[in-house]
Amino acid sequence: MVWRRKNIWDPFEELRRMEELVDRAFGETGPDYFGRRALPGAAGEELAETAAPYVDIKEKEGKIIVAADIPGVEKSDISINIRGDTLEISAEKKEEKEEEEEGYIRRERSYKKFYRSIPLPTEVDKDNVDATFENGVLQIEMPKLAIEEVKKIELK
Numbered sequence: 789m790v791w792r793r794k795n796i797w798d799p800f801e802e803l804r805r806m807e808e809l810v811d812r813a814f815g816e817t818g819p820d821y822f823g824r825r826a827l828p829g830a831a832g833e834e835l836a837e838t839a840a841p842y843v844d845i846k847e848k849e850g851k852i853i854v855a856a857d858i859p860g861v862e863k864s865d866i867s868i869n870i871r872g873d874t875l876e877i878s879a880e881k882k883e884e885k886e887e888e889e890e891g892y893i894r895r896e897r898s899y900k901k902f903y904r905s906i907p908l909p910t911e912v913d914k915d916n917v918d919a920t921f922e923n924g925v926l927q928i929e930m931p932k933l934a935i936e937e938v939k940k941i942e943l944k
Contacts, residue, residue: 838900838901838902838903839900839901839902839903840902840903840904841856841857841858841877841879841902841904841926842856842857843855843856843857843877843904843906845906847909847932850931850932851929851930851931851932852908852909852910852912852929852930852932853927853928853929853930854875854877854906854926854927854928854930855925855926855927855928856877856904856925856926856927856928857924857925857926858877858879858902858921858924858925858926859924860881860900860924861879861880861881861902861924862881863921865879865880865881865882866878866879866921866926867879868917868919868926868928870908870912870914870917870930873907873908873911874905874906874907874908875905875906875908875928875930876903876904876905876906877902877903877904877906877926877928878901878902878903878904879901879902880899880900880901880902881898881899881900881901881902882897882898882899883896883897883898883899884896884897884898885897908930910932910933910935911932911933911935912930912931912932912933913930913931913932913933914930916930916931917929917930917931
């Protein structure tokens, strides 16, 4: 039994009520909707065996620099695409171990996928993008395109 004091506002009680309402609203479809969750997850959170890598984005010397943490992945398993004004990073990590001794065989397989879609704050020169991968950190440097000045047109 929960004892509540009257006339005292509890912000956590309001949050609990909101959580219940959201659970009821999305609980009807369940956590999966045709194999995917209805809402995207936070960075680093695993959902449907896909993790969103943590990223740092900064602007320096006319470039947009993105650093993404993708641990345990081989360089050849990383894919980087720029579609319009969006940077897409994806990678797959596959691992298989087998141990065989007298009387038993032990096989272990693991699979993990990383994916992150990042809206770019400005247009970039897609032909001069540099990407490096070292110690589990992917660094992408994209030169910004010069933005044309806006010319104001007077009405006659």
